Amino acid sequence: MIEDETAGKREETGTVRIRRLPSNKTKIVCTIGPSSTSPQVLADMIRSGMNVARVNFSHGTSDEHRMLIKNIRAAAARLGRTVAILIDLPGPKIRIGKLIQEPLILSKGETVTLTADPASSDLAAIPVNYPGLPSLVTEGTTIFLNDGFLQLKVIRISGQEVVGKVVIGGPLLSHKGLNLPGISLPIPAVTPEDLVHVDLGLDEGVDTFTISFLDNPKDIRVLREYAHKRGVAIHIVAKIERAGAVRAIDAILEEADAIMIARGDLGVQIPIEEVPGVQKLCIQKANKLGVPVITATQMLESMTENILPTRAEVTDVANAILDGSDAVMLSAETATGRYPVETVRMMAKIARSIEAQRTTLKGRSRLEEDLLTGINRRELTVDDVVSLNVIQATHALSPRYILTPTRSGRTPRRISRFQPDCWILSFSRDQRVADFLAFSYGVVPFFVKPDEAAWHDRIFDMIRDAGLAKTGDLVILTEGSLPDLAGATNALRIIRLPDRTGLHSL
Template structure:
């Protein structure tokens, strides 16, 4: 079975006839100044990126529409499609602007003021904070982390509008620095007005996924889903787990989301950093139990922002994500402002290709399969693995079959998913091992199957004579039944 030179998610990976080595793990790349030109987008798409991410912490609605249109245009030019993800900024607590950077030494006092008038009311240094409930949400002795955790403060005293802190870690405080409150469940809305404006623009542009930042509870996801429904958007929701409340409520969040992102940047600040790998594993396994895709994000190849090669530790980190069988790995700074964006994707591909064959071919035994059709999908995975040099062919208008098969993790078995609905086609670029195709369906199921088999053969996905397990509906005595067929590529 050979992979064609240009198609969808794993277009770059050849599958040797004797030893299948099919890329199951998907690659997500974030678009930024280093990659937003048509030339660079084309190189990223051709290099094997499956999903393009737009970070709205640094973007506008107009930018979203321009970039999505540009990506779609370039995709047509190079003959390979990618999905588009918009990552909304979400609720953030930040310090206000300062006239000049403030140098703070250990033992200094820093006042965090929710009213600007209080900043100069005391001889000690003060800055504004954009969270009015800060004095009510933190207690004396609590830890406050500033500037992505680089500066550590301890709360000494609280009054109605000001939190007085002792500096525990020296540093320089600039304008609008991010604040983390470990263990505090802040009373901020899950969607800000900026998020809603960005989403309106994204929906109009035709985004496929929405990543929701700082998800604390299932209700946050429900609120976003209601908003997308009002906009008439079919986009799927990726809940970002990046604070303690999200970790505590992970099971409920996973159940109501379409996918999960392990956002290790803020998460590594919110929890004890030495527990981060353990929490990552827990999140991956919880997603596998619910049959939901999971993305590992942040700092995968951070050194490649300025270096043409990764560190050995970064290689091991990506390898670990593959062995845990995450659905996707994501690049951020590496492809937004880095000097080696395409090289970063190439490095990821090499690690994936080297690591995946070493992963156990045992199916995911954490997932709970209740419906008979789910169990039929598991049977198709077992059959394809036993056949060797095989694959699974499914036809879907919801993506359910493809997502479930991906969740089963049949290593070495391509999942060829055909649909006639364009948004579903692109959304199937995310789950593990799924290779989606957009094709019109015939009223005659047999014609649809034959057309799919011929397309796989003609595009060199499968050689003539290869056996595939085919999941489809069949008409028997005027009743539609689910079937698992064994078909040979003509």
């Protein structure tokens, strides 16, 4: 969209190169791994619809992470696209270590040994990366591996070893997760190792991080304060994957910049049949506050090995979009799968199809109805009123675009939560704000150089020069009485896009 990144560190350019908008408004988050690290595959994934590149710091070395960030930016710059980079911090997750042979096949009824001793000489034991594991379990504890697909029942504990009987078997790979539902780890969600990863990200100009396995908003404040001491304002995505996070969702949404519904671990931490309801509830709450929400895990899982997804997976993606997700995420499908580019392309096709049917299938959004009928009216803000009026105007006039100059990104996010039929073109003088809008449904972020003076003229010139609009097109423009103050948007104008000599308001 905007050529705003180069190979290496961030460079602000503001050069518009896009000539057409994407086919779908739902954003696509792709996990980058062995299948997708090459410059050519990265470029093909961007062309196919990738908006956010997720770099999972649970895997790889610091040098590999730096090179990957560099390659993502280089591919985005070559294509003139905005691709946000999301660093996924590992958090206090217990993982299987490096297996000597993989996949390791666990057979039902056999006895296996997990060792928390990094110096263990038992080659038959399964290494675990958490020394405290033996102190967390007792005889009879159920241990879940690989998002619950494998299960062990503890039969004894001996020193640093936990011996278990395989209840549900199957293949096990290195670095897969180990879950103990109902057992709280005695360590914070933001670990010392996470802070080392944050330092690397900040050094590389990345400012968006996930917090894994949090139970309350305290960890969000800890991470934000850590970055603040380094002089950087960061964006934090809270992963909802523990029962505690579900219980604290309202408080977490007040602190987080976005949330990710991580259904893999969530489906182990809570009864799996409750996951769909939790997903819908979290999306509804996030939409109400204008907080971007990512639905993640196993969305097109079968495409890890197959060229086509199952019908159930297609329906899952479509329903997540209808629920109000800003973004949908691919994990193993693009990290280790055989068809990373085809998977992104399929995700975009599903999104494009269901978005075209949104009005027929859902009619007016529940959030819009709540605001119109006065539910929670005491909680309405100026942002709510402006965004609702914008949406009402789009229903009546079907404008070409909604144009939102913004300093904080708040106005386009508040409009985006209604998922309008037309695109929201957002313009910011802050590169980080523009990048984070890559997470919001239907928002195309533009970076405007800080030395640019007249907002309106520059915005109109940018979309004309990009070939996105022409003189006479109907647009809705949001603006504030104090244009240099964040959060001051309090009005809208309905405009016929002027020629280069002046404005023509309706």
